[in-house]
Amino acid sequence: MSQFNSIPYQPYQPDDVPEVEARRFYETMRKRRSVRLFSDKPVSRAVIENLILAAGTAPSGANKQPWRFVAIQDPALKHEIRLGAEEEEREFYARRANPTWLEDLRPLATDDSKPFLEIAPWLVVVFKLMKDDNPETKSDQVYYVNESVGIACGMFLTAAHLAGLATLTHTPSPMKFLGKILNRPDHERPYLLIPVGYTAEGCTVPDIHRKTLEQIMVVDG
Ligand code: IYR
16 A cells, blocks of 8 residues: 555536637637746736746646746846846857858747846746755656756646736746856756747738648547
């Protein structure tokens, strides 16, 4: 017998049958887009807290929950992050990216200027934990960290979208400067930088499309 207790699980009961609920959710999610034109309209701390709580419900290897979400609204800190990111991006666009990568990015019309890092009311920097720093756990090992943190980030983006907010998955590379600016300990490694806010008035997004179901789904191998 396991020495650990099990408790009854109450499955979530939506109003409708899965056929209806799944379609409704897809119709909502297909409206999500990565946004680079943010408004400076404030978003309350309570909202950000709930997005992070939602992300923190993600499954993780051995339930180690190897993530930390640093929420930034201080304009001086956002300015510093913008400067750090733009420095890396200048290098990326001028030297680091190979011609194929730059060609693949052309439809997105991105460049090394990142004003959204100061305009969006919140920046959430997601760190992955390279060791478990919870004093209540026995070992400090962590497992499937990229999978776990990736799922948590997906849930964060979904929660923000369902709350009527826009996000961007921003990955200035390398991201080491974020740990320095935010004074994070060595075992926390920057994973994703997510600006959160409302879209700017007249916001546009690239005219790009999602793959069809036939392209992304295979039934029975
Ligand atoms: N980090 C750069 C470049 C970039 C890379 C990928 I992959 C994208 O999907 C979008 C941008 C930038 O943010 O401009």
